[in-house]
Amino acid sequence: MSENVQRHEPYRDARQQHEADMMGMYVFLSTEVMLFGGIFLAIFVLRLQHPEAFVEASKRMHVFIGAFNTAVLLTSSLAVAIAVHGARQGAARLSTALFGGAAGLGVVFLGLKALEYRKEYEDGLLPVVSDPGRFSSPIEHLFMNLYLVATALHATHLAIGILLLAGLAWRIGRGNLKLPERAIVVVICGLYWHFVDVVWVFLYPVLYLAR
């Protein structure tokens, strides 16, 4: 940490502030884990209660779109990891490009997700808008409800992440975010992105690969 970091009120030195920022982010992410934990718990309980119907419902998921999206997100995380590393070294051009790219991959993910929702709508499987009568069983309806809530919550987080990364790319590109002095901002946004990614890595098998 360099000494010309902008220091905020309560801190004695830059290192203390850096540690506090990191810790604050990890505590925040632990609250996010508990938030998604509630959804995962609901999914597991209902799966235990209706094992066969649950698997049947899962078979109608568009596995390949999901798989492709998983690859998209993992690639974006790689880009973010390299961008953060670059930011620490002061490689502003590299970070700008990679953050822009990762945000773009996030948009691709959302686009594919929208396409998937559309296909489910055509199959009569998308809750709220589809006719409930077209579900083959109440459990399938319930499964699709859970799927919609879980993926929508994830997509909301991802959209916030896209805004963060795009903002980073913009600020670094214009020189508004001095690197490597303010690398902490980059590190923290990167952590958030990885977290959103990890949530998907769990959602995908739980929803798409239930066999």
Add this chain to the structure above:
Amino acid sequence: MTNALDAPDPHNAGISETRAERESYLRAGHTLRSWLLTTDHKRIAILYLISVTLFFFIGGAAAALIRADLVTPGGDLLTNEGYNRAFTIHGVIMVWFFLIPSIPTTFGNFLLPLMIGARDVAFPRLNLLSWYIFVIGGLITVYALIAGGVDTGWTFYTPLSSFFANGHVVLVAVAVFIAGFSSILTGLNFIVTVHKLRAPGMTWRHLPLFVWSHYATSLILVLATPVLAITLALIAAERLFGLGIFDPALGGDPLLFQHLFWFYSHPAVYIMVLPAMGVVSELVAASARKPVFGYAFVAGSSIAIAIIGFLVWGHHMFVAGQSMYASTVFSFLSLVVAVPSAIKVYNWTATLHKGRIALDPPFFFAASFIGLFVIGGLTGLALAMLAIDVHVHDTYFVVAHFHYIMVGGTVSAYFGALHYWWPKMIGRKYPLVWGRLSAAAIFFGFNLTFFPQFILGYLGMPRRYHVYDPPFQVLHVLSSAGASILAVAYLMPAFYLFYSLRYGDPAGRNPWGVTGLEWTVPSPPPKHNFMETPIVTELPYDYHVEREGEQ
């Protein structure tokens, strides 16, 4: 010693505005803007103090309606629907807009940085944000109340809340959801503050017990509140578009709601009481002017409560159709969670033992807390026994149990904290006699209100009913009479504390003659708390030197 606060301060007598006051955080800006955009933890504490007081009175008004209606066995004052709405809004406001934020956001915000020798909390702007989030949540709740209210009870049980209730369930769920984020931000801020902003020499062993209990509370705030958030979101989704997770018609499970809700709400009762325990540890040491007996055990028991408190939620579901084996385990764990609470009570008592106790208002409130908390805790143990709970579940016995802890305990501690730290926060002394009187009135009014409810519940009076068997009337009238005394008693401090703002004598740095970093700075403290970062060498509650000097 007894009247430290009454003694005239030779340095400041006769001065209308002291130097400490001119340089204090209170005068660091006079405009409304300087308050609404402040990032000073002390000013944010004052903002919270004003807002939670407001909610306390709104919740209190609902309680007054409830008690007035219960004076007669018929439903004379309120309709059935109206009664349900009254107790729901009472519960929602009191739990989420008073008890949970009360001590942490006011005294915690004000004192935590001072006690550990920091200039502010770790994230001052998030701190201000948390206040705004809280206010938005509160305003939505008040709007829902005006627009017709909710009738599900504060517990939002399904399927009542999802399909049958016809009030503003979604609106209130959203309001509590929003307020939850303010809790999360406060908890996050405190955890990082305690870890990273301690002054040199302020090791974990040197932390005041108030800080330990707020640290434990923050752990719960951060880990439990998100679960409430997602549960409320699911309820809203269930109600808005038939999500079905809690609906058996789609293969969902209503019990799942109760599990999720109590997974948050049992730890939440410790969010409400742990900060109060921290306050009482400070008040007890200050009153006895002795180190707290068994410091490490009192500190450790806060952490133990935070952890074990996560494992007992099933004791709310003994008769809800949960498996017998689960119930047995939850019953056992509920007995275990009482152990750390008992450790605290024993240690406070041992601290007072042979102390030269100053009979000042803080002591009165601390003693109230200990007595009432013991009754509330012991009846909690009774409730945790399966065989007893089957009989008294959902009766007034449960109502009395939790009011002994939450009102008798936490609210007493809140008032105790107000009376102990008021001279520090405002810089003025208040008349001690009035403090003692209101403490006594609160204690008396409280017991008259809630003790009869134990008997009512034991005799079989169910909770949440306003039409009851005439033989119960005597006890209900006693309870309502106690409630009117309690209402007056709770209003009393408003008068003399406001009076002290203008007419009180300047308090000086350390009006009670006690230890603690917060008492080493001027009252009211300057904007940046410490002129230079203190270096801590003494253990907390280091009273022996002073005691030798006196004897």
